[in-house]
Amino acid sequence: MSIETIAKKQRNYFYQGETLSVDFRKKQLMKLKKTLIAHQDDIVEAVHKDFGKSSFETYVTEIQVVYDEINYMLKNLKKLAKPQKVRTPLLHFYSKSKIMHDPLGTVLIISPWNYPLALALTPLAGAIAAGNCAVIKPSEVSSHTSALISKIITENFDEQYLTVYEGEADTTQTLLKQGFDHCFFTGSTEVGKKIMQTASKTLTPVTLELGGKSPCVVTEDADIVKAACRIVWGKFVNAGQTCIAPDFVLVHESVKHRLILLIQEVLRRFYGEQPLENDDYARIITEKHFDRLVGLMDNESILHGGEYSRDTLSIAPTLVDDPDWDSQIMTEEIFGPLLPIIGYDSIVDTVHTLQDRPKPLAFYLFTESEVYKEFVMGSLSFGGGCINDTLIHFANLNMPFGGVGHSGMGNYHGKYSFDTFTHSKSVTEKTTLFDIPLRYPPYSSKVLDW
Numbered sequence: 067m068s069i070e071t072i073a074k075k076q077r078n079y080f081y082q083g084e085t086l087s088v089d090f091r092k093k094q095l096m097k098l099k100k101t102l103i104a105h106q107d108d109i110v111e112a113v114h115k116d117f118g119k120s121s122f123e124t125y126v127t128e129i130q131v132v133y134d135e136i137n138y139m140l141k142n143l144k145k146l147a148k149p150q151k152v153r154t155p156l157l158h159f160y161s162k163s164k165i166m167h168d169p170l171g172t173v174l175i176i177s178p179w180n181y182p183l184a185l186a187l188t189p190l191a192g193a194i195a196a197g198n199c200a201v202i203k204p205s206e207v208s209s210h211t212s213a214l215i216s217k218i219i220t221e222n223f224d225e226q227y228l229t230v231y232e233g234e235a236d237t238t239q240t241l242l243k244q245g246f247d248h249c250f251f252t253g254s255t256e257v258g259k260k261i262m263q264t265a266s267k268t269l270t271p272v273t274l275e276l277g278g279k280s281p282c283v284v285t286e287d288a289d290i291v292k293a294a295c296r297i298v299w300g301k302f303v304n305a306g307q308t309c310i311a312p313d314f315v316l317v318h319e320s321v322k323h324r325l326i327l328l329i330q331e332v333l334r335r336f337y338g339e340q341p342l343e344n345d346d347y348a349r350i351i352t353e354k355h356f357d358r359l360v361g362l363m364d365n366e367s368i369l370h371g372g373e374y375s376r377d378t379l380s381i382a383p384t385l386v387d388d389p390d391w392d393s394q395i396m397t398e399e400i401f402g403p404l405l406p407i408i409g410y411d412s413i414v415d416t417v418h419t420l421q422d423r424p425k426p427l428a429f430y431l432f433t434e435s436e437v438y439k440e441f442v443m444g445s446l447s448f449g450g451g452c453i454n455d456t457l458i459h460f461a462n463l464n465m466p467f468g469g470v471g472h473s474g475m476g477n478y479h480g481k482y483s484f485d486t487f488t489h490s491k492s493v494t495e496k497t498t499l500f501d502i503p504l505r506y507p508p509y510s511s512k513v514l515d516w
């Protein structure tokens with residue numbers, strides 16, 4: 067079907083009403099899950115072709131998260147979709163009121179390349195659960211996984227209901243102009259601005275899941291051993307190509323040296339002496355990204371790693387010592403396996419420094435101090451984060467996942483996905499058995515006692 071007609075065709079299908087029933091939605095979610103189970107090996111193979119990633123990492127970071135979201139929806143959908151009865155002010159006597167959770171209609175999901183399956187299909191599960199039709203535009207950069215997503219969806223679903231368009235920026239812009247009822251975008255802050263600009267022409271509401279530089283602070287009283295393990299895991303999974311990876315570490319000067327030694331030890335334990343040859347270590351997605359990352363190391367003091375191979379697009383886990391705040395590595399989102407480590411003396415000054423920067427998608431604090439926990443977490447605005455760990459807040463469907471300010475607007479996961487893809491429609495029903503004419507004109511005879 068041509069791009070120009072897809073939104074209209076899906077809207078016509080939506081108004082036939084089939085997607086409204088909870089049973090229908092559950093059947094589609096089950097079908098999606100069964101299809102994914104049947105294609106699990108193909109998914110592992112496609113992601114491996116795109117990233118050279120291990121099957122374990124692909125299962126945990128790409129496949130399981132989609133199953134979790136689908137399972138949540140299957141378990142909770144009936145309750146989520148049920149109209150909510152609410153009280154009505156006595157003034158409207160006799161009426162009853164309810165909030166209906168209406169599907170939005172047609173939804174456009176635009177996804178990035180870094181977790182190509184999860185970031186396309188997790189929002190899709192929410193869109194299906196909420197009773198919408200959807201178009202997915204996966205990233206052209208992760209071409210093998212995107213082609214597989216297209217195959218899986220088009221072979222199993224009617225295109226009037228769910229479909230996929232592969233393509234680049236121009237395809238996405240053409241899709242956006244078709245006037246969908248909602249656009250759910252995951253990608254960079256720069257492209258997010260362009261999405262919002264185009265969406266404004268048709269007043270298409272947007273959810274923007276964007277990026278940025280997520281800081282990680284380690285205080286002097288932190289459990290440094292645990293901090294080292296958890297920072298290395300969160301930073302170097304997917305070779306740092308994770309939107310919520312710790313972008314840089316700020317560590318109290320008194321424990322900086324020890325943290326660096328421990329991070330080096332953990333890196334050797336996780337990825338061996340030759341990480342470029344380790345099958346558990348992902349590669350960089352494209353030559354363009356590889357060249358950008360290698361460029362970020364220019365003129366920086368490398369504490370560890372720094373090796374790379376353009377033939378295999380691999381860059382070793384690399385620690386960068388005390389870069390300047392206005393250097394390129396500290397002003398652009400790294401999105402790769404380079405970890406700047408900067409010492410600090412005062413937590414108050416550090417918080418002020420972070421307050422002056424764009425609000426990040428994630429923030430991580432390693433400390434044993436209740437005072438620091440309260441002060442730091444309460445003083446900074448960020449999408450979400452952890453105390454004494456990294457990334458794991460993403461995998462809790464009881465919490466919304468999303469950014470704030472430059473890292474995005476809106477959120478999803480679990481109930482929050484359902485809410486993102488529904489409209490809360492308020493309906494009051496009044497009795498016709500009697501009428502109280504107090505509110506009707508003429509008003510001249512009515513005296514208000516203010």
Ligand code: NAD
Nearest residue numbers: 177178179204205234235238253254257275276277278309
């Ligand atoms: P990107 O913004 O370059 O691309 C995302 C999508 O937008 C792709 O499908 C792409 O084809 C499309 N696109 C690109 N240019 C466009 C344009 N001018 N008009 C319309 N569409 C366009 O992002 P990326 O490089 O694929 O992903 C990396 C970025 O995504 C990082 O900044 C990362 O932090 C962010 N990200 C955020 C989250 C999150 O949940 N907040 C998750 C993953 C990645």
